[in-house]
Amino acid sequence: MQEFIKKIRNNEIDIVEHTHKVINECKKINKEYNYFNVISEDLALQQAKELHKKIKNNDKNIKNKKLLGVMVSVKDGICVKNVESTAGSKILRGYKPLFDATVIKKVKDAGGIIIGKTSQDEFGFGSFNVNVGLGFEIPKNPFDKQRSCGGSSGGAAGLSQVAEFPHIALGESTGGSIVEPASFCGVFGLCPTYGRISRYGLIDYANSLDKVGPLGKSLQAVALLLETISGFDRNESTTINKPIDNYTDFINKKIKNMKIGIIKEAFVDIDKKIDKKINEGVDKLEEIGVKTEEISLKLPIKHGLATYYILATSEASTNLAKYCGMRYGVSDKLEGNFNEYFTKVRSDNFGPEAKRRIILGTFARMSGYRDAYYIKATKIRTKIVDEYKKMFKKYDALISPTSPILPIKFSEIEKLSPLQHYMMDIMTVSPNVAGLPHLNVPVGFVGKSPVGMLITADHLEESKLIQLGSVFDSQ
Ligand code: GLN
Numbered sequence: 001m002q003e004f005i006k007k008i009r010n011n012e013i014d015i016v017e018h019t020h021k022v023i024n025e026c027k028k029i030n031k032e033y034n035y036f037n038v039i040s041e042d043l044a045l046q047q048a049k050e051l052h053k054k055i056k057n058n059d060k061n062i063k064n065k066k067l068l069g070v071m072v073s074v075k076d077g078i079c080v081k082n083v084e085s086t087a088g089s090k091i092l093r094g095y096k097p098l099f100d101a102t103v104i105k106k107v108k109d110a111g112g113i114i115i116g117k118t119s120q121d122e123f124g125f126g127s128f129n130v131n132v133g134l135g136f137e138i139p140k141n142p143f144d145k146q147r148s149c150g151g152s153s154g155g156a157a158g159l160s161q162v163a164e165f166p167h168i169a170l171g172e173s174t175g176g177s178i179v180e181p182a183s184f185c186g187v188f189g190l191c192p193t194y195g196r197i198s199r200y201g202l203i204d205y206a207n208s209l210d211k212v213g214p215l216g217k218s219l220q221a222v223a224l225l226l227e228t229i230s231g232f233d234r235n236e237s238t239t240i241n242k243p244i245d246n247y248t249d250f251i252n253k254k255i256k257n258m259k260i261g262i263i264k265e266a267f268v269d270i271d272k273k274i275d276k277k278i279n280e281g282v283d284k285l286e287e288i289g290v291k292t293e294e295i296s297l298k299l300p301i302k303h304g305l306a307t308y309y310i311l312a313t314s315e316a317s318t319n320l321a322k323y324c325g326m327r328y329g330v331s332d333k334l335e336g337n338f339n340e341y342f343t344k345v346r347s348d349n350f351g352p353e354a355k356r357r358i359i360l361g362t363f364a365r366m367s368g369y370r371d372a373y374y375i376k377a378t379k380i381r382t383k384i385v386d387e388y389k390k391m392f393k394k395y396d397a398l399i400s401p402t403s404p405i406l407p408i409k410f411s412e413i414e415k416l417s418p419l420q421h422y423m424m425d426i427m428t429v430s431p432n433v434a435g436l437p438h439l440n441v442p443v444g445f446v447g448k449s450p451v452g453m454l455i456t457a458d459h460l461e462e463s464k465l466i467q468l469g470s471v472f473d474s475q
Contacts, residue, residue: 001070001166001218001220001221001224002220004069004070004166005066005067005068005069005070005166008055008068008069009055009062009063009065009068011055011056013069014052015048015051015052015055015069016045016048016049016052018048018069018165019044019045019047019048019071019113020045021165022044022071022115022165023039023041023044023045023115025163025164025165026039026115026116027039029159029162029163032140033139033140033142033145033158033159033162034119034137034138034139034140034155035073035118035119035139035154035155035156035158035159035162036073036116036117036118036119036155036159037076037084037086037088037116037117037118037119037120037136037155038076038083038084038116038117039115039116040080040083040114040115040116040117043080043082043083043114044071044113044114044115044116047108047113047114048069048113051065051068051069051111051113062111065109065110065111066110066111066224066227066228067107067110067111067112067168067224067225067228068110068111068112069111069113069166070111070112070113070166070167070168070221071112071113071115071163071165071166071167071168072107072112072113072114072115072167072168072169072170072225073114073115073116073117073118073155073156073159073167073168073169073170074104074114074116074117074118074169074170075117075118075120075153075155075156075169075170075171075172076088076117076118076119076120076155077120077123077124077172077202077203077205078101078103078104078170078172078201078202078203078212079097079099079100079101079104079201079202079203080097080100080101080104080114080117081096081097081098081099081100081104082096082097082098083096083097083114083117084096084117085097085117085203086117086133087120087122087123087124087203088119088120088121088122088123088132088133088136088152089122089123089133089349089350089351089354090133090134090135090136090330090348090349090350090351091133091323091329091330091345091346091349091350092203092323092329092330093135093330093349094330097201099201100201101198101200101201101202101212102198102200102201102229102233102235102236103170103197103198103201103212103229104170104201106228106229107170107225107228107229110228112168112225112228115167118153118154118155118156118159118169118171119132119136119137119138119139119154119155120132120151120152120153120154120155120156120172120177121151121152121154121177121353122136122350122351122353122354123203123205123316123319123320123354124152124172124174124177124205124210125152125205125316125353125354125357126151126152126353126421127150127151127152127176127177127180127421127422127424127425128148128149128150128151128154128408128413128421128424129148129149129150129151129152129154129155129181130148130151130410130413131151131152131351131352131353131354132351133351133354134349134351138410139154139155139158140158141158141184141185141407142158142161142162142185142186143161143185143186143407143448143449143450144407144448144449146409146410146411147184147407147408147409147410147449148184148407148408148409148410148413149181149184149185149407150180150181150182150183150184150185150403150407151177151180151181152172152174152177152181153169153171153172153173153177153178153181153189153215154181154184154185156169156170156171156181156215157169157171157181157182157184157185157187157189157215158181158185160182160185160187160215160216160217161185161186161187161217163217166221167216167217167221168214168215168216168221168222168224168225169214169215169216170212170213170214170215170225170229171189171212171213171214171215172202172205172210172211172212172213173191173210173211173213173428173432174205174206174209174210174211174312174432175209175308175312175425175428175429175432175433176191176425176427176428176429176432178190178191178211178213178215178440179191179402179428179438179439179440179452179454180402180403180425180428180440181215182215182402182440182442182452183402183403183440183442183450183451183452183454184403184407184450184452185407185450186442186445186450186452187215187216187217187440187442188215188216188217188218188219188222188439188440188441188442188469188473189213189214189215189222189439189440190213190214190215190222190226190437190438190439190440190462190465190466190469191211191213191431191432191437191438191439192211192212192213192226192230192437192462193211193240193435193436193437193459193460193461193462194208194209194211194238194435195238195239195240195435196211196230196231196239196240196437196460196462197211197212197213197226197229197230197231197239198212198229198231198233198235198236198239199211199212199236199238199239200233200235200236204315204319205312205315205316205319206311206312206313206314206315206316206319207238207315207319208311208315209308209311209312209315209432209433211432212229213226214226214229218473219251219441219466219469219470219472219473220248220251220470220473222466223247223248223250223251223466224247224248226247226462226466227244227245227246227247227248230244230462231244240460242460245462245463247462247463247466248466250463250464250466250467250470251466251467251470251473252470252473253467253470255288255289255290255467255468256289258289258290258291258396258397258464258468259290259291259292259293259394259395259396260282260285260290260291260292260293260395260396260397260398260399260468261292261293261294261295261297261391261394261395261397261398261399262282262292262293262294262295262398262399262400263295263296263297263301263398263399263400264294264295264296264297265296265297265298265301265302266297266301266400266401266426266427267400267401269404270401270404270405271404271405271406271446273406273446273451274401274403274404274405274406274446274451275401277443277444277445277446277451277453278399278400278401278443278451278453280443280444281399281441281443281444281453281472282399282453284443284471284472285468285471288471290468292399293395295391295395295398297387297388297391297398297430298387299380299383299384299387300384300387300388300430300433300434301426301430303380303384304384304426304429304430304433305422305423305425305426305429306377306380307377307380307381307384307429307433308425308429308430308432308433309360309422309429310364310373310374310376310377311374311377311378311381311433312357312361313357313360313361313364314361314364314365314373314374314377315361316357316358316361317357317358317359317360317361317362317365318361318365320350320354320357320358323345323346323349323350324342324345324346325341325342325344325345325346325349326342329345329349330345330349331345332344332345332348353418356418364377381433381434384430384433384434385433385434385435388430388431388434388436388456388458389458392457392458396457396461396464396468397455397456397457397461397464397465397468398455398456398457399453399454399455399456400427400453400454400456401427401451401452401453401454402427402428402440402452402453402454403424403427403428403452404424404426404427405424406446406447406449406451407449407450408424427454428454431454431456435459436456436457436458436459437456437457437459437460437461437462437465438454438455438456438457438465439454439455439456439465439466439468439469440452440453440454441453441455441469441472442472443472453472455468455469
């Protein structure tokens with residue numbers, strides 16, 4: 001990627017021509033795999049032309065642009081000015097934000113070109129990107145079109161695998177939506193510490209859990225985007241005001257005295273072929289001198305899922321309350337009283353999983369049930385954080401598979417009940433509940449299906465993830 005950026009800077013590659021080519025390629029890719037909800041052709045060309053002018057005029061700021069000419073795809077739930085941003089939901093059809101999310105502003109300032117909005121489960125509600133909003137297409141796995149890309153950032157992960165042009169994706173995770181699709185598509189995906197990257201301009205799923213983060217075919221690219229978009233934002237009160245590491249410096253940095261815990265409980269109910277691949281990944285780390293030990297992480301594995309789904313649906317149900325066809329969301333013909341009108345708009349425009357989550361979340365925080373569910377979940381959340389914190393006193397990072405299953409066939413997903421669907425998130429929900437940074441690294445294939453290993457580190461230790469993960473970066 002660095003080579004490519006240099007060539008763009010020196011005008012050895014014409015940025016406008018390159019952008020034209022990429023747009024055509026994206027259109028082809030989309031026909032085959034459905035990775036985009038929107039290809040932002042006009043914006044990409046406008047950006048390319050502006051940059052071209054600056055390159056030609058030897059503008060002094062060009063040399064500081066870390067992402068110059070790199071194509072950045074954006075999960076649909078992240079607002080891009082003047083580009084339809086729906087979070088994959090019919091209820092937001094036609095919404096063109098009047099502003100850029102902070103991460104988009106940073107990407108544009110760094111010379112990155114916004115190529116389009118990628119497919120996702122409606123508002124992020126899902127693990128396989130099949131819960132797309134009414135009228136949206138389901139993305140297909142790059143290695144086998146009968147299988148899922150993972151979700152909810154499925155389009156981001158699939159595109160990262162198939163794009164032959166320099167590209168990095170912006171995804172979002174509430175409970176695993178960066179690492180899990182990255183695992184299914186055989187790419188790197190890094191979910192940062194909660195608050196490391198601004199959520200300003202992200203269409204909320206669950207505010208106390210949502211994180212924006214990068215996905216890419218190379219970890220170098222992921223680190224580059226991470227260092228571009230991290231940091232305090234005065235528009236976003238949960239961002240952390242602490243220095244940002246130069247994450248790219250940690251690629252292939254020599255590892256000294258690192259100790260890793262292998263989470264015993266995470267290997268109990270998984271496919272033996274996945275187990276074997278993860279063990280090979282662990283061997284690779286041992287070969288470069290990382291010490292490993294088996295550890296037990298009881299609470300997060302046992303109660304992570306229940307805690308997560310109570311918190312996530314509670315917050316989601318309040319966030320979705322605003323889409324009633326008046327100030328937010330599509331509007332309909334004004335008929336009946338306001339109750340009838342709101343009900344009609346919401347019934348016609350939310351998909352079945354969004355409705356399920358509204359009902360679940362509303363129930364969990366209803367008076368009479370609040371103490372038993374929502375409040376209890378917040379308490380268990382604190383205990384989950386404590387158990388991780390204890391581990392990080394002894395270990396630099398923890399390891400598990402990213403998913404208990406290989407990329408699943410669409411025909412198999414249809415047979416899952418909603419609860420079985422939720423249970424597939426067993427490995428990823430707890431680091432999210434605890435706000436911990438975590439990274440998916442591709443560790444090989446079982447047949448045609450990629451396998452991902454999950455590395456989790458302590459808060460703000462993204463650089464350790466990059467250092468460890470770069471052992472698996474062949475690009
Ligand atoms: N699969 C999880 C859910 O459905 C996580 C999704 C996400 O991280 N956006 O809630």
